[in-house]
Every structure is written in structure tokens, then in C-alpha cells.
Amino acid sequence: MFHWLEKNPFFFAVGVFVVIAFAGLIEIVPNFAQASRPVIGTAPYSTLELAGRHVYIKNSCNACHSQLIRPFKSETDRYGHYSLSGEYAYDRPFLWGSKRTGPDLHRVGNYRTTDWHENHMKDPAAVVPGSIMPAYKWMFTNKADINTAYAEQLTVAQYFSVPYNKPVPMKDGSTKTVKMGASVAEANALALEQAKEIAADMKDQDVKDAVAAGEIPEIVALIAYMNSLK
Amino acid sequence: MDIAQLQAYGYFALTVFLTLALYGYIYHLYSKKKDSDGHDYEEYSNMALHDDISDTPVNAISDDKEK
Amino acid sequence: MENRPLEYDYTVAKMFMLTTVLLGFVGMLIGVILAFELAFPSINTVLGEGLAEYTNFSRLRPLHTDAVIFGFTLSGIFATWYYVGQRVLKVSMAESGFLMFIGKLHFWLYLVGVVAVVVSLFMGITTSKEYAEFEWPIDIAIVVVWVLFGISMFGLIGMRREKSLYISVWYYIATFLGIAMLYLFNNMEVPTMLAASPAGETGFGAWYHSVSMYAGTNDALVQWWYGHNAVAFGFTVPIVAMIYYFLPKESGQAIYSYKLSLLSFWGLMFVYLWAGGHHLLYSTVPDWMQTMGSIFSVVLILPSWGSAINMLLTMKGEWQQVAASPLIKFMVLGSTFYMFSTLEGPIQAIKSVNAIAHFTDWIVGHVHDGVLGWVGFMIMAALYHMAPRVFKREIYSKKLMASQFWMQTLGVVLYFTSMWIAGITQGMMWRAHDEFGNLAYSFIDTVTVLHPYYTIRGVGGLLYLIGFVMFAYNIYKTMTAGRKVEESELQNASPMGA
Structure with missing residues (x-):
């Protein structure tokens, strides 16, 4: 029986496939039904936040920063409450990272402000002496891609029932509705509205001017995303 | 029966099966030492050692291979 | 057709040898730049x-990891397949015009894919998933390349x-x-x-x-089921195929136990x-998946060592060959590093060890003793063995090969020892509390302390890169200036010039 397998490439390949696919079938597939319910207080990303998330991915921030607080005292002391599965319900892709060259960012919105990020992204070592993080000055001039973020919102709302324009429950018992535009123009207007709030807390005159002129630099979107991580 | 239970039974049954198959294989290899064509398994190392195109195959695909 | 005796046709193997050397250099060069950027951040703006x-x-x-995995290693896998495949199946690609065409198409499409990947990653077009950064148009191209590889493989078989x-063919099929x-599943x-x-x-x-669909x-x-097993089927399975x-072949010794190689295959x-859960x-x-990941990672020692010990025992009674031939040195040290990193991996997968090691440089060190010491050494050894047979010339310089071996070995040792210290230091500092139960160090303290180790790592990487340039030069000279050899000199040990 065994020898037959060794000289019949087709059935050999089938055998190998069964053996290697087994783990995936048992381990991964059945878990899909249950693991993706959001916890209370988790809302989908707004258009600007999603555009900021794209900036985060574009620059591979996840190569050096994790977004996963493990349930150890040393981590909860440093970063806040340990991460819960439901908090990631709207994260496509997940951004846990695999290396902490810099600190974890899963709850960075709780303890860093807009102007802290602004100064830090321009010159990290000036804010944190000894920092080895490179500066990200081009984010102050590159424009955020709002249209792609909007296309992504529409896609996840359609295929994965992400609750845009619907009330989601918050921790204090209230509800929050994350708005999604009905057209590209409206989506851009919504993003700009949120961008103006961010820019009001910033000092860089070029960024302020750009936002006033209706343009959104990448840094504004990125900060919106950072502030949403709580 | 919910999916978690199916998962558990499936896991258990397949693991037992694969373990039996593996130990059966080990027993076969070391008790028979030869495969059903009568080749000692260790002869197959020669597939690498004598691999010129003019060398004789260890286990030729058919007798009329040389036309 | 003239009435010539049939010969193996290495056209496609040669093409992939070229990309192995080229992309290996690119991937390692970027790696060295990255290493020094961590030690000296001003290099970030070097241009x-x-x-x-x-x-x-x-x-x-991402360019570094992908150039090494999908550039260097994958090219090496393809190059060796188009060489080993013909020989152990005793059939020449010259016998089938169709397979020759598929082989060449496979190469050119692969090259197009490589260019697309480089351009898109420089532009920052990425899905962020490690070793699966490519967006869907490139994913489709990669699937096509892979199907062509499959047609080539099963066509030849x-x-x-x-x-x-x-046994090598088993491993190639599994790859x-x-x-x-x-x-396919990870890139939905x-x-x-x-x-x-x-x-x-x-x-x-x-x-x-x-x-992402998930x-x-x-x-x-799904990502770490993929990520871990991309290591399995990219860095372990095909490399085992090569060493078997x-x-x-190079030593002229039959595998110590062919039966053991078959067992280890199914076990692996x-x-x-x-084991992916250990990430x-x-x-x-x-929790049960985490525990399962831990346990299976430890069990994994058995089949891994089954192959590695089998290789070392193949040299039983023939250790003078290790002393005499730098080519065999590469392979023997390669299997030793394989044993070493397949022991280190399970140790890191134990939950309490992982609590310290995860997110630190120790993991980076582990990957590199596997890739530099095992994958890199084995692929270079394979190319050294193939070169005289493919180009019908002897290897240009044995001395150069020997100095490359020692230089790269030193590089790997510097690399993983510095990363051990860096990883464990940082892991311990993150969790250190003072007498009142407060955190003892701010995050930046745990970064600045790593500077010396990052520098040593950079030097280790640089030594390895210099060794790789020596390898590329040696292969180039073999191709153009090596002494021509007869078929009879190519039976086992590769002919080498001084």
C-alpha cells in the first residue's frame, strides 16, 4: 500500500495535501463563525481615520509597532487594558505586528495628543531623546487618499455588514453613529470636516493652509487614526 | 451537535488515524525493509548517486524504455 | 535532429541561478542598510x-524580507528543481519542447512579478501582511507563476x-x-x-x-498559519530537498538511512x-490554539532532527571530506544550523519563554540563524555544486570559497549572539518593576540600551554580505574563466581551482 503511494505522483500529492490541510481545517475554519463580534464601544472607522490607517500601512508602521497588549501586569501598566478580540472586529487587515522596535500603539489615543504626534512625526528624537525612529516629513506634504478609503468603506459595508450610518452601542450606554457619505463628494466633505478639527490643534502653517483650502495632508489622516486607537 | 464538538471528534479521529498510519508505515519500513517490487529501500539512495542520463534507473518505468 | 547522445538541458536552471545571485545580493544589501539604520538612524536619510x-x-x-524569501530563496528553489528534477527522474528537458517553453515562460513571468513587487513596495503599496504584502493584481500574477511551476514539475514527473x-522530489512536491x-487562503x-x-x-x-476577507x-x-508555514514550505521543505x-552527490555517500528520510517527511x-499558533x-x-501551537512546536523537533541527523550521519566515516572541501563545509554547517534553529524555535514557542521573547530581537535572531546559516549556506552550496556541471568548467577558486565560508560563519555568529542578548535584555527590561511595583524603565531606556548590539548585528550582516559578493564573483569567474572539465571529473566531488 505504501509503495503504491511512493510511485504514483498524483495520489502521493493528494496524500500530502490531506496531511497538510488537516491542521487548517480543524484549527481555523470552525473558529470563523464565532470570533468576530465587536465588543461594546467599538465603532467602525470614519473615512478620514480609514485613510489614516492606509497611511499607517503604506509606511509599514506595523513593522516596528505592535497593536496587541498582552495580559501581563508590565504591559497593562505601560499601555492600558489588555487587548480584547472584539476590539479588532473592524480591522481589515489586523495590525498586531510582530516586533516592538517602538512601543505598542493599541491604545495610543488615550495618552498622546494631536500636537504630540505632529512634533513627533516631524522629528522623533526632539520629542523622545535617543529615539531611533526616522522622521516622516513627507506626510506633511503628501495628500491622503480619501477616495480609496471611501471605496473601502462601501466595500466593507456591502460585503461584511460593517454598521455605517447605524447606531452602535458605546460603553456609557449611549450610541454612536459613524457616518459614511452617499457620494464621493459627500465622503470628501465628511473627511474634511474631521480634518479641520485635527488641524485646529496643529501648529504647522502649511498643513493648516492646505486643510483650509480643502486638501488633506497624510499627517492629518494619520493623526485622526492614532487618536481613534483607544 | 455543534461545530466545536464536530471539530473535536474530527480532530481526534483523524489524529488517531494518522498516528496509526505513521506507525504502520514505520513497522512496514523496518520489518519488510523492501518494497513490494522487491527493492531494498536503501537502494533508492542510488537515484541521486547514479543520476547520469545514461545510468540505469533503480526502478525503471517500463522495460521498453530505451527505444 | 542530429544523432547526439541525450544530455540534460540546464537552460532554465541557469536563468534561475542568475536571479538567485542577483536577488540574493539585493535582499542582503537592503538587510545590511536596515541593520545600520537601527544602529545609526541618520542613515534613514542617506540619500x-x-x-x-x-x-x-x-x-x-518589506522589501528586505520579500527579496530574500521570494527573490533569493524561491529562485534557488526553482534553479535547483530544474537541475535536480531532471537528474533524479532521468529525463531531459530537451526531450519536450512543451516543457522547455513552460520553463522559460515560468522564468520570464517570474521576473515580471519581481519587478512589479519591487516597484509597488517602494511606492508603499502593501497589504501589511508579512510575506504576503502584495496587492491582488500581483497575487494573481504569482498564482500564474506558481501554476507554471506546477506544470513544469508534474510534466517532468x-x-x-x-x-x-x-525523496527530494517528495519535498519539491510538498513545497x-x-x-x-x-x-491562496491567506490572500483572500x-x-x-x-x-x-x-x-x-x-x-x-x-x-x-x-x-482582507478576514x-x-x-x-x-490565518496570517500566522500562513506566515509560519511560508517558513515551513519556503525555508525548510525545499531546502531539505536540496540537501538530500x-x-x-557531492560526498559520494549514500544517505545514511533512506527509510528515516521517508519517515521524517511524513512527520514534518x-x-x-x-505550529503557527506560537506566533x-x-x-x-x-487558548487551546495557543497551547496546541506550543505543543506541536516542541513535537516538531523530532521530524526536523530526523532529517538533520540523517544528513550528518551520511558523513559518517567521511569527515576528512569536511576538512578538505569547503563545499561540504557549507552543507554540514548548514545542517548543524538547521538543528540549532529547530531547537531554538520550539524553545521560543514555550509560553513562558515566549512571554519574554515575543516582539523582541531574539525572534529576529532566530529567523536569521535559520536563513543565513541554513537556507543561505545550502543554496550557495547547491549553486557551487551545479556551476561546474552546468557550465562545464571547474569552480574558479577553492581558496576564495574557503575564506567566504569562514567570513560568513563569523557573520552569522555575530548576528545571532548579538540578537540573543538584545532580545533577552529588552524583554527583561520591559517587565522589570521597582520595589514599589512601578515599571522600572521607560520604553526609550529599553531602546537606547540596544545600540551596541544593533551595531554588532550590522557588522555581522555586512560580513555575510561581503561573503555573498565573493560567492557571486566566484560563480561569475567559474562561468567565464574556469578551466574546462570533462564529464568524467563531474561524478562526485566538484572540481575546484586553487
């Missing part, structure tokens, strides 16, 4: 502020003269199937170009963008796939 976007650490990091499949399954994504707004607009936003914890689970052919296939210890995936 000026204007180009900083393209030279900084975060933009280059289909016309073989040797009925039984040599093909494993990567195919993993890649929905292109956003299909979106239509309620106002009826379509086709806005970046056409190449997509969103969210959050599920996405992580090249070590016996079954166990490896379960997610203490995360939000269910």
Missing part, C-alpha cells in the same frame, strides 16, 4: 531628505524513466502544494474597485487596493502546519 520616503526603515523592511520518486494552499481579499456609491459613482480610489483575530490566525540530493508534513501566544486567539 537626502527628498528621497527619505524611499530609504527609510519602514519602507525598506509524467515523462520520467525512474518509476520511484526520489508546491503547501505554498499553493497557504498563499475583495478589490475595492468594485465599490459603487449610493449616488451611482463607480471606479474611484486606487484600482489596486483591496480589503477581520481582526481571524485575520491574525546535493550532500550525497503533519506536524509543521499546527499568537497571549494574544486574543482561543
Whole structure:
């Protein structure tokens, strides 16, 4: 029986496939039904936040920063409450990272402000002496891609029932509705509205001017995303 | 029966099966030492050692291979 | 056709040898730049502020991993397949015009894919998933390349003269199937170009963008099932295929126990796939999966060592060959590093060890003793063995090969020892509390302390890179200036010039 397998490439390949696919079938597939319910207080990303998330991915921030607080005292002391599965319900892709060259960012919105990020992204070592993080000055001039973020919102709302324009429950018992535009123009207007709030807390005159002129630099979107991580 | 239970039974049954198959294989290899064509398994190392195109195959695909 | 005796045809193997050397150099060069960027951050803007976007650490990091995995290693796998495959099946690619065409198409499409990957990653077009950064258009191209590889492989197997499949062929088949399954499932994504707004607009936003089919914890689970097994089927399985052919052939010794090689194969296939969970210890995936990942990682020592010990025992009674031939040195040290990193991996997968090691440089060190010491050494040894047979010339310089060996060995040792110290130091500092129960160190304290180790690591990487340049030079000279040799000199040990 065994020898037959060794000289019949087709059935050999089938055998190998069964053996290697087994783990995936048992381990991964059945878990899909249950693991993706959001916890209370988790809302989908707004258009600007999603555009900021794209900036985060574009620059591979996840190569050096994790977004996963493990349930150890040393981590909860440093970063806040340990991460819960439901908090990631709207994260496509997940951004846990695999290396902490810099600190974890899963709850960075709780303890860093807009102007802290602004100064830090321009010159990290000036804010944190000894920092080895490179500066990200081009984010102050590159424009955020709002249209792609909007296309992504529409896609996840359609295929994965992400609750845009619907009330989601918050921790204090209230509800929050994350708005999604009905057209590209409206989506851009919504993003700009949120961008103006961010820019009001910033000092860089070029960024302020750009936002006033209706343009959104990448840094504004990125900060919106950072502030949403709580 | 919910999916978690199916998962558990499936896991258990397949693991037992694969373990039996593996130990059966080990027993076969070391008790028979030869495969059903009568080749000692260790002869197959020669597939690498004598691999010129003019060398004789260890286990030729058919007798009329040389036309 | 003239009435010439049939010969193996290495046209496609040669093409892939070229990309192995080329992309290996690119991947390692970027790696060395990255290493020094961590030690000396001013290197991030080495080409000026204007180009900083393209030279900084975060933009280059995926290029490094992908150039080494999908450039260097994959080219090496293809090159050796188009060499080993013909020989152990005793059939020449010259016998089939169709397979020759597929082989060449495979190479050229692969090259197009490589260019697309390099351009897109420089532009920052990435899905962020490690070793699966490519957006859907490139994913489709990769699937096509992979199918061509499959046609090549099974086409050759289909016309073989040797009925039984040599153990290396088993491993190549497993590589093909494993990567195919993993890649397809991990890259399930929905292109956003299909979106239509309620106002009826379509086709806005970046056409190449997509969103992952899985969210959050599920996405992580699939990604590390992929990520870990991409290592299995890219860095372990095909490299084992290589050593099972090249070590016996070069040394003239039969495999110590062919039966053991068959057992280890099935063991490895079954166990490896379960171990992915060890990347997610203490995360939000269910506990039983984490435990399963830990346990299977430890069990994995058995089949891994089955192969490694088999290789070392193949040299039993023939150790003078190790002293005499730098080529055999590469392979013997390669299998030693394989044993070493397959022991280190399971240790890191134990939950309490992982609590310290995870997110630190120790993991980076582990990957590199595997890739530099095992994968890199084995692929270079394979190319050294192939060169005289493919070019019909002797290896240009044995001395150069020997100095390369020692230089790279020193490089690897510097690399992993510095990363051990860096990783454990940082892991311990993160969790240190003072007498009142407060954190003892701020985060930046745990970064600045690493500077010396990052510098040593950079030097280790640089030594390895210099060794690789010596390798490339040696191969180039073999191709152009080596002494021509007769078929009879190519039976076992490769002919080498002084």
C-alpha cells in the first residue's frame, strides 16, 4: 500500500495535501463563525481615520509597532487594558505586528495628543531623546487618499455588514453613529470636516493652509487614526 | 451537535488515524525493509548517486524504455 | 535532429541561478542598510531628505524580507528543481519542447512579478501582511507563476524513466502544494474597485487596493498559519530537498538511512502546519490554539532532527571530506544550523519563554540563524555544486570559497549572539518593576540600551554580505574563466581551482 503511494505522483500529492490541510481545517475554519463580534464601544472607522490607517500601512508602521497588549501586569501598566478580540472586529487587515522596535500603539489615543504626534512625526528624537525612529516629513506634504478609503468603506459595508450610518452601542450606554457619505463628494466633505478639527490643534502653517483650502495632508489622516486607537 | 464538538471528534479521529498510519508505515519500513517490487529501500539512495542520463534507473518505468 | 547522445538541458536552471545571485545580493544589501539604520538612524536619510520616503526603515523592511524569501530563496528553489528534477527522474528537458517553453515562460513571468513587487513596495503599496504584502493584481500574477511551476514539475514527473520518486522530489512536491494552499487562503481579499456609491459613482480610489476577507483575530490566525508555514514550505521543505540530493552527490555517500528520510517527511508534513499558533501566544486567539501551537512546536523537533541527523550521519566515516572541501563545509554547517534553529524555535514557542521573547530581537535572531546559516549556506552550496556541471568548467577558486565560508560563519555568529542578548535584555527590561511595583524603565531606556548590539548585528550582516559578493564573483569567474572539465571529473566531488 505504501509503495503504491511512493510511485504514483498524483495520489502521493493528494496524500500530502490531506496531511497538510488537516491542521487548517480543524484549527481555523470552525473558529470563523464565532470570533468576530465587536465588543461594546467599538465603532467602525470614519473615512478620514480609514485613510489614516492606509497611511499607517503604506509606511509599514506595523513593522516596528505592535497593536496587541498582552495580559501581563508590565504591559497593562505601560499601555492600558489588555487587548480584547472584539476590539479588532473592524480591522481589515489586523495590525498586531510582530516586533516592538517602538512601543505598542493599541491604545495610543488615550495618552498622546494631536500636537504630540505632529512634533513627533516631524522629528522623533526632539520629542523622545535617543529615539531611533526616522522622521516622516513627507506626510506633511503628501495628500491622503480619501477616495480609496471611501471605496473601502462601501466595500466593507456591502460585503461584511460593517454598521455605517447605524447606531452602535458605546460603553456609557449611549450610541454612536459613524457616518459614511452617499457620494464621493459627500465622503470628501465628511473627511474634511474631521480634518479641520485635527488641524485646529496643529501648529504647522502649511498643513493648516492646505486643510483650509480643502486638501488633506497624510499627517492629518494619520493623526485622526492614532487618536481613534483607544 | 455543534461545530466545536464536530471539530473535536474530527480532530481526534483523524489524529488517531494518522498516528496509526505513521506507525504502520514505520513497522512496514523496518520489518519488510523492501518494497513490494522487491527493492531494498536503501537502494533508492542510488537515484541521486547514479543520476547520469545514461545510468540505469533503480526502478525503471517500463522495460521498453530505451527505444 | 542530429544523432547526439541525450544530455540534460540546464537552460532554465541557469536563468534561475542568475536571479538567485542577483536577488540574493539585493535582499542582503537592503538587510545590511536596515541593520545600520537601527544602529545609526541618520542613515534613514542617506540619500537626502527628498528621497527619505524611499530609504527609510519602514519602507525598506518589506522589501528586505520579500527579496530574500521570494527573490533569493524561491529562485534557488526553482534553479535547483530544474537541475535536480531532471537528474533524479532521468529525463531531459530537451526531450519536450512543451516543457522547455513552460520553463522559460515560468522564468520570464517570474521576473515580471519581481519587478512589479519591487516597484509597488517602494511606492508603499502593501497589504501589511508579512510575506504576503502584495496587492491582488500581483497575487494573481504569482498564482500564474506558481501554476507554471506546477506544470513544469508534474510534466517532468509524467515523462520520467525512474518509476520511484526520489525523496527530494517528495519535498519539491510538498513545497508546491503547501505554498499553493497557504498563499491562496491567506490572500483572500475583495478589490475595492468594485465599490459603487449610493449616488451611482463607480471606479474611484486606487484600482489596486483591496480589503482582507478576514477581520481582526481571524485575520491574525490565518496570517500566522500562513506566515509560519511560508517558513515551513519556503525555508525548510525545499531546502531539505536540496540537501538530500546535493550532500550525497557531492560526498559520494549514500544517505545514511533512506527509510528515516521517508519517515521524517511524513512527520514534518503533519506536524509543521499546527505550529503557527506560537506566533499568537497571549494574544486574543482561543487558548487551546495557543497551547496546541506550543505543543506541536516542541513535537516538531523530532521530524526536523530526523532529517538533520540523517544528513550528518551520511558523513559518517567521511569527515576528512569536511576538512578538505569547503563545499561540504557549507552543507554540514548548514545542517548543524538547521538543528540549532529547530531547537531554538520550539524553545521560543514555550509560553513562558515566549512571554519574554515575543516582539523582541531574539525572534529576529532566530529567523536569521535559520536563513543565513541554513537556507543561505545550502543554496550557495547547491549553486557551487551545479556551476561546474552546468557550465562545464571547474569552480574558479577553492581558496576564495574557503575564506567566504569562514567570513560568513563569523557573520552569522555575530548576528545571532548579538540578537540573543538584545532580545533577552529588552524583554527583561520591559517587565522589570521597582520595589514599589512601578515599571522600572521607560520604553526609550529599553531602546537606547540596544545600540551596541544593533551595531554588532550590522557588522555581522555586512560580513555575510561581503561573503555573498565573493560567492557571486566566484560563480561569475567559474562561468567565464574556469578551466574546462570533462564529464568524467563531474561524478562526485566538484572540481575546484586553487
